[in-house]
Amino acid sequence: MCVLCWQFLTEGHWSDRRFEDNDSTTAMAGSDHERARRRARHHRTQILNQILTHYGLHLDDWHGRSYLLSDRKGKTAIVQDLGALWPTAQQLAGRPLDPLDPWLLARLSHLPAGREPVI
Amino acid sequence: MNRPTTRPITIITGFLGSGKTTLLRRLLASPGMHDTAVLVNEFGEVGLDHHLVQRLDEQTILLGNGCVCCTVRHDLVQALTALLDRDQRGLIAPLRRVVIETTGLADPAPLVFTVVTDPMLQHHFRIDSVVTTVDAVNGPLHLDRHPVSRKQVALADEIIITKTDLALPDTVAMLRERLRRDNPAARMTTAILGDLDPQWLLGPQASHPTVARTTATVSPELLQMPPHPPGTPHPHDTEIRALALTFTQPLDWIAFSVWLSMLLHAHGEAVLRVKGLLNVGATGPVVLNGVQHILHPPEHLAAWPGEDQRSHLVFILHALDPEAIRTSLQAFQHLLGAHPAVDSD
Numbered sequence: 218m219c220v221l222c223w224q225f226l227t228e229g230h231w232s233d234r235r236f237e238d239n240d241s242t243t244a245m246a247g248s249d250h251e252r253a254r255r256r257a258r259h260h261r262t263q264i265l266n267q268i269l270t271h272y273g274l275h276l277d278d279w280h281g282r283s284y285l286l287s288d289r290k291g292k293t294a295i296v297q298d299l300g301a302l303w304p305t306a307q308q309l310a311g312r313p314l315d316p317l318d319p320w321l322l323a324r325l326s327h328l329p330a331g332r333e334p335v336i
Numbered sequence: 337m338n339r340p341t342t343r344p345i346t347i348i349t350g351f352l353g354s355g356k357t358t359l360l361r362r363l364l365a366s367p368g369m370h371d372t373a374v375l376v377n378e379f380g381e382v383g384l385d386h387h388l389v390q391r392l393d394e395q396t397i398l399l400g401n402g403c404v405c406c407t408v409r410h411d412l413v414q415a416l417t418a419l420l421d422r423d424q425r426g427l428i429a430p431l432r433r434v435v436i437e438t439t440g441l442a443d444p445a446p447l448v449f450t451v452v453t454d455p456m457l458q459h460h461f462r463i464d465s466v467v468t469t470v471d472a473v474n475g476p477l478h479l480d481r482h483p484v485s486r487k488q489v490a491l492a493d494e495i496i497i498t499k500t501d502l503a504l505p506d507t508v509a510m511l512r513e514r515l516r517r518d519n520p521a522a523r524m525t526t527a528i529l530g531d532l533d534p535q536w537l538l539g540p541q542a543s544h545p546t547v548a549r550t551t552a553t554v555s556p557e558l559l560q561m562p563p564h565p566p567g568t569p570h571p572h573d574t575e576i577r578a579l580a581l582t583f584t585q586p587l588d589w590i591a592f593s594v595w596l597s598m599l600l601h602a603h604g605e606a607v608l609r610v611k612g613l614l615n616v617g618a619t620g621p622v623v624l625n626g627v628q629h630i631l632h633p634p635e636h637l638a639a640w641p642g643e644d645q646r647s648h649l650v651f652i653l654h655a656l657d658p659e660a661i662r663t664s665l666q667a668f669q670h671l672l673g674a675h676p677a678v679d680s681d
Contacts (some may be wrong), residue, residue, distance in 0.1 A: 232593035251535045261590045264671050266596070299594065303601035315602040315661045316595055322667035 230260075230298035233313050255281055265302070272310040276302075338383075342462040345434045346537065347447055351478040351485040352440030354499035355530060359469060360437050363537070371432040373419050375412070376392030377439040384400075398672060402659040407446035408454075410630035412436070427601075433538065436460065441484055444491050448627045463598060463632065468492035472503035475511055479518075488650045488679055489518050490576050491627055496524045515530040520578045521611040576608065579658035581665070583647035585674035586617035594623075595668050596631075604629035606656035612649035624649070647674070 224242045258278055265276050269286075279295065286302065287293040289310045298300045307314050315321070350356045364374065380582050383511075415432070423431040438444055468488045471478070475497070478485040489495060495515055500508050515524060525536060593615065600607060609676070610626040620637035651661055662676055669675040 230597075231603065231631045232590075232597060234636075241351050257590055261594060264591050268598070269473055299597040307601075313602060314598060316598045316664045316668070317602070319435050322664060325667045325670065 230300040267325070268314075268321065271324050272306065272312070272314060274306055274310055298313050319327060340644040342458075342460060343433060344464030345436060345451060345461050346437065347436045347444050347466045348463050348469070349438040349442060349444045349466060349492075350440065351471070351475070351482060351488065351584075352467040352498075353474065354471040354478075355496075355527070356437050356440070356469050357526065357622060358530035359467075359496065359498070359532065360435065360530075362532065363435070363534050364436055366534045369534070372430055373427050373428075373434045375436045376413050376432065379663065385437070397644065406468060409446050409450045410448050412447060413454055413457065416451075416461060420460055431620065433464075443487055445477070445487075445630070448491075448622055449630045450594065452630050452632060465493035465495060465537070466491050466627075467494045468513060468522075469496045469498050469593045470511065471502045472497050472508050472511060476507075476514070477516070485654065486518065486576050487608065487654075489522075490654070492519055492522045495519065495522045495524045495531065497524065497532075498526070501528045502525045517578065518576055519652055521609060521652070522581050567577050575654060577653050577656075577658050579661055581647075581649045581651075581662065581676040583615070583649070583674040583676055586615045587647055588671065588673040589614070589616035589622060591668070591671040591673065592616075593634075598662070600629055600631065603656055606654050607651060608654050609652035610650070612647065613653070614647040614649070615645050621645075621647075649676075 218245050258281060262276055264283070271275055273289050275287050277287075278283045284296050284302065286296055286305055292309060293307060294309060296304045296305050303314055314326055340518075348356050348360055354381045360374065360376075363369065402472065419428075419431060419434065435531070436447060444466050446468070449455050451461050468491070470485075470489065475485075479489070495506060497511060503511075503579055512524065515522075525532065545626070596610070606630060607626070607629060610624060610631075612620040612624040614624060616622050616636075618636065620639045623637060624636040625632045653660065653661070663675045665672065
């Protein structure tokens with residue numbers, strides 16, 4: 218249980234697994250691990266915002282542990298990971314969020330090429 | 337998490353009369369199976385002589401979202417918990433593996449969902465593979481008439497064509513071709529009266545099952561195979577279709593996981609299977625293996641298993657146009673850092 222947001226934290230989402238594991242393939246020194254994890258979260262937040270803006274939503278990282286999802290009217294929800302993000306975003310947006318949506322794809326197709334380095 | 341502490345589970349499924357129990361009986365008769373527990377839904381006509389056979393009385397709990405794949409099999413939770421308890425109390429030989437035989441009409445997805453999502457079981461067990469038996473004589477009819485038979489094939493990691501001695505070679509060849517198109521990610525073999533080397537089914541897991549199977553099955557020949565040859569109508573065009581993609585450039589894993597989680601949220605019921613080996617620009621690939629809404633935790637490997645370091649991705653879709661997936665990946669390419677190629681090197 219998170220003492221701040223009262224969320225019951227059970228298992229991490231599969232997309233966070235890389236930074237949850239502590240095996241030989243991903244093991245890093247403590248501070249390096251935390252820096253890489255923070256960089257990944259920052260990168261993910263940027264990518265998500267390019268999608269969420271199409272639905273009038275915005276995402277902020279909240280202390281490196283949760284995300285704050287808000288709509289343009291200021292309605293805000295706390296989400297823990299990608300598993301919780303999409304249903305909550307759908308609720309806030311009032312319509313389905315679909316990566317096959319032609320309008321979203323048209324918008325993304327016009328994004329400038331180039332990206333941040335793979336983490 | 338230390339992966340080797342989780343015990344592999346093999347799910348044997350297949351339509352009624354397709355030879356599941358015969359296969360299981362032969363498997364259990366082979367040496368080295370004393371540390372394997374067997375969970376069956378029904379004690380069939382073919383008796384199973386094994387000291388660790390236990391019956392599952394199907395108890396399903398449909399979760400709030402109503403998706404059939406996201407159904408908890410409470411009977412399985414109870415059976416695996418009881419096995420674990422007996423194992424840890426030293427009442428049975430150390431438990432190394434579990435084999436589950438489903439009923440002929442069962443959808444295997446809830447079994448996978450139960451193990452992958454249960455807060456306790458996921459730390460002690462992992463789904464090693466789904467093995468589907470298909471009867472060479474009646475299989476084509478079952479596939480035509482029964483959606484659950486097609487789903488059992490779509491979810492398979494391994495497909496075993498049985499009773500090949502009773503069918504004409506051409507019939508077997510046509511069935512093999514059809515199964516290959518419906519599930520290009522599965523390994524396939526034939527067996528008469530369950531006569532199959534247990535190592536074929538259980539052996540590779542000792543090294544790394546998913547990698548072995550993914551690299552073995554997503555071969556360039558397979559990727560070059562057109563989804564449906566022109567002029568040959570496929571009876572299930574609107575139902576189950578496969579899409580095999582190759583990415584020559586490394587993928588941005590974070591962007592890809594955003595895209596995939598969004599896809600599974602919106603269309604999880606239609607994505608019967610997603611399987612792949614992804615180059616994310618690291619020293620080793622990411623192994624991807626999912627069944628509908630359920631994605632096994634992706635494994636980030638330390639090294640590549642072979643020389644081919646391109647990303648290969650296979651989708652098996654139900655009533656979802658593969659072209660829509662490809663178009664979406666193309667639109668996301670600025671975020672992903674790579675664009676998909678279909679059926680090409």
